Amino acid sequence: MNLPILRAVLVDDEAPARRLLAEYLAAHADVKVVAECANGFEAVKVIGELGPELVFLDVQMPKLDGFEVLELLDPGPAVVFSTAYDEYALKAFEVHAVDYLLKPYSRDRLGEALDRVRERVRMRAAASPAAPAPPAPVAIPAAASAPSDDEDAIPPPSGTARLAAAARPPGQFVERLLVKDGANVSVIPIDAVDYLEAQDDYVEIHAAGKSWLKTQPLSDLAAGLDPARFVRVHRSFVVQIDRIARLELYAKDSRVAQLRDGREIPVSRSGYSRLKELM
Amino acid sequence: MHPLLSRPSRLLLYMLLWLGIGVVLAAGLRVFQPREWVDALAFAVPLALFYGFVCLSAWWVCRSQPLVSGRGLRAIAVQLGGASQSAAVWVGAAAPWAAFLSARFDLGLDRAGILRDLVLLFVLGIPPYLVSAIAHYLFLAFEASHAAERRVLEAQVTAREAELRALRAQLNPHFLFNSLNSINSLVGADPEGARRMCEGLGDFLRRTLSLGAREAVTLSEELALVDRYLAIEQVRFGERLQIDRAIDPAAAHCRVPPLLLQPLVENAVKHGVSDLIEGGTIRIEARLEAGRLLIAIENPVDEDGSSRRGEGVGLENVRRRLGVLGGRDAQIEVRRMGNRFRAQLTMSADLAPGHPANPGPAPA
Numbered sequence: 001m002n003l004p005i006l007r008a009v010l011v012d013d014e015a016p017a018r019r020l021l022a023e024y025l026a027a028h029a030d031v032k033v034v035a036e037c038a039n040g041f042e043a044v045k046v047i048g049e050l051g052p053e054l055v056f057l058d059v060q061m062p063k064l065d066g067f068e069v070l071e072l073l074d075p076g077p078a079v080v081f082s083t084a085y086d087e088y089a090l091k092a093f094e095v096h097a098v099d100y101l102l103k104p105y106s107r108d109r110l111g112e113a114l115d116r117v118r119e120r121v122r123m124r125a126a127a128s129p130a131a132p133a134p135p136a137p138v139a140i141p142a143a144a145s146a147p148s149d150d151e152d153a154i155p156p157p158s159g160t161a162r163l164a165a166a167a168r169p170p171g172q173f174v175e176r177l178l179v180k181d182g183a184n185v186s187v188i189p190i191d192a193v194d195y196l197e198a199q200d201d202y203v204e205i206h207a208a209g210k211s212w213l214k215t216q217p218l219s220d221l222a223a224g225l226d227p228a229r230f231v232r233v234h235r236s237f238v239v240q241i242d243r244i245a246r247l248e249l250y251a252k253d254s255r256v257a258q259l260r261d262g263r264e265i266p267v268s269r270s271g272y273s274r275l276k277e278l279m
Numbered sequence: 280m281h282p283l284l285s286r287p288s289r290l291l292l293y294m295l296l297w298l299g300i301g302v303v304l305a306a307g308l309r310v311f312q313p314r315e316w317v318d319a320l321a322f323a324v325p326l327a328l329f330y331g332f333v334c335l336s337a338w339w340v341c342r343s344q345p346l347v348s349g350r351g352l353r354a355i356a357v358q359l360g361g362a363s364q365s366a367a368v369w370v371g372a373a374a375p376w377a378a379f380l381s382a383r384f385d386l387g388l389d390r391a392g393i394l395r396d397l398v399l400l401f402v403l404g405i406p407p408y409l410v411s412a413i414a415h416y417l418f419l420a421f422e423a424s425h426a427a428e429r430r431v432l433e434a435q436v437t438a439r440e441a442e443l444r445a446l447r448a449q450l451n452p453h454f455l456f457n458s459l460n461s462i463n464s465l466v467g468a469d470p471e472g473a474r475r476m477c478e479g480l481g482d483f484l485r486r487t488l489s490l491g492a493r494e495a496v497t498l499s500e501e502l503a504l505v506d507r508y509l510a511i512e513q514v515r516f517g518e519r520l521q522i523d524r525a526i527d528p529a530a531a532h533c534r535v536p537p538l539l540l541q542p543l544v545e546n547a548v549k550h551g552v553s554d555l556i557e558g559g560t561i562r563i564e565a566r567l568e569a570g571r572l573l574i575a576i577e578n579p580v581d582e583d584g585s586s587r588r589g590e591g592v593g594l595e596n597v598r599r600r601l602g603v604l605g606g607r608d609a610q611i612e613v614r615r616m617g618n619r620f621r622a623q624l625t626m627s628a629d630l631a632p633g634h635p636a637n638p639g640p641a642p643a
Contacts, residue, residue, distance in 0.1 A: 013516075013519075013553070014461070015517050016461040016464035016514060016515060017461070017464065017515075019464045019467075020460065020463055020464030020467070023467045023468070039556045062554045062556045062581065063556060063581065084452075084457045085453060103456050103459070103460040104460040104463045105460075
């Protein structure tokens with residue numbers, strides 16, 4: 001059988017681990033290692049440039065961990081995690097990883113992972129012969145996505161975001177936001193974030209006097225934030241509470257929050273009641 | 280707070296005792312100067328109950344004047360002073376009470392009679408206070424021995440627990456899994472290296488088990504364990520992991536609780552160097568300073584990486600072990616200065632027996 005060539009990128013901060021993987025992969029004629037990366041930043045850049053079919057990702061790496069790398073990648077490559085930690089397995093499958101290799105793994109175990117990868121690639125090719133499709137989003141319950149009359153209504157987070165939230169241990173929230181700008185990755189600590197603003201399909205992140213655009217629905221992004229610190233004050237705005245200097249009544253049922261740096265953001269009626277609960 | 284005052288049932292019992300003493304006192308007063316029973320009781324019982332409370336004050340005096348050698352005479356003098364003061368307070372309360380009673384009812388005593396009563400009360404007031412002081416000393420001694428016993432037990436339990444935790448932390452499964460993976464990778468490219476790493480890993484594990492079973496090891500033994508550990512990690516991290524040692528040879532002979540440094544060094548790798556793309560240098564220092572042993576582990580940390588999970592467990596473990604095994608004045612201090620993290624241990628320098636610098640008796 002003539003298998004399609006799978007171009008693979010190996011991401012692991014430990015050289016021996018990359019070497020072992022490359023050695024094992026050498027036995028598979030249809031897999032070609034096109035790059036090895038020793039950290040997450042490099043991985044995001046290289047994978048963006050090369051567009052491989054297959055990525056092997058270590059979880060614990062400097063700066064960006066494996067999950068953060070995956071978050072920043074355009075959908076496409078089949079991802080196989082490899083780590084000594086078994087506690088991330090559930091999370092790995094929730095982000096649509098094809099397989100999860102526990103170090104130390106055997107040649108045979110890697111072989112099984114590659115079989116799954118080939119299967120995934122074949123199914124994708126059959127589904128859309130023209131271009132590989134991104135992973136199918138998890139269906140959102142119809143009731144939740146039904147249009148509402150209330151213009152203030154907040155769309156619920158997507159299925160993926162809810163899964164991600166479910167995988168997060170209780171009481172633990174996103175500590176930083178990652179934004180990819182071309183080949184560069186910006187890491188924004190959550191403490192620095194002033195507010196988030198929905199812009200069509202993007203979220204504009206306002207932090208430390210600068211702003212970044214991130215391709216993600218505001219609801220998904222907000223789902224990972226600590227609800228005690230971040231409040232959705234408006235359909236299009238989520239603000240870090242301690243940034244609010246004061247609230248002003250603007251018109252009937254409509255208020256404006258003035259931030260410490262003088263900027264103003266709108267506060268809707270339901271946003272105001274959420275805010276009141278927390279303040 | 281006085282132990283009786285916090286327990287109503289015992290306080291009640293105690294006051295019943297003083298009620299009895301009051302009746303006896305009334306009888307005594309009747310013998311001393313004849314009077315009606317009712318007069319004697321009305322005078323004596325409230326005073327006895329009042330004095331019951333006064334005698335409890337011995338508790339605070341006893342606590343401030345422990346009966347230790349060299350200070351015993353002083354304590355006795357203070358207690359005698361306390362006794363006469365209490366008796367004086369008693370008489371001070373008795374005088375207006377007697378005046379009040381004789382003004383309202385006929386006590387059958389003239390002024391001189393009342394005065395004689397008061398003198399008698401003063402004399403009678405001293406022994407109960409002293410008895411109370413003795414009882415309090417006994418109670419304190421009992422409590423102290425009880426607490427000491429409990430402390431010993433607690434220390435044993437904590438030590439055992441810490442030992443188990445340390446051993447479990449030592450055999451950190453992820454460290455083992457990653458090491459095995461490294462060995463796996465060496466087998467193909469560098470079989471000799473794989474063999475060396477197997478030996479190194481075996482040596483490290485054996486040393487961990489044997490050091491962990493002992494109460495104290497020399498710093499040089501502990502550092503040898505750390506070196507084995509770092510040698511294994513250096514295979515994983517390669518050039519990214521650099522070590523800088525500044526060990527004073529005199530300090531290396533000091534005795535330290537086992538497995539105290541290795542977890543700190545492991546933290547330095549796990550939460551420091553491994554989070555950095557370029558890696559960094561772990562600095563290990565040990566020296567003697569004014570009779571104290573100072574050991575410090577310093578490592579670079581990622582500036583963006585805020586609080587990474589798991590940092591506390593190893594450190595907490597070390598802190599507990601140090602508290603149990605490190606002696607009274609042993610301390611650990613951790614600090615982050617910009618992008619450096621430093622854990623510093625200090626304890627009184629305890630030179631291993633047999634070492635020439637050891638002032639203690641050398642083995643024959």
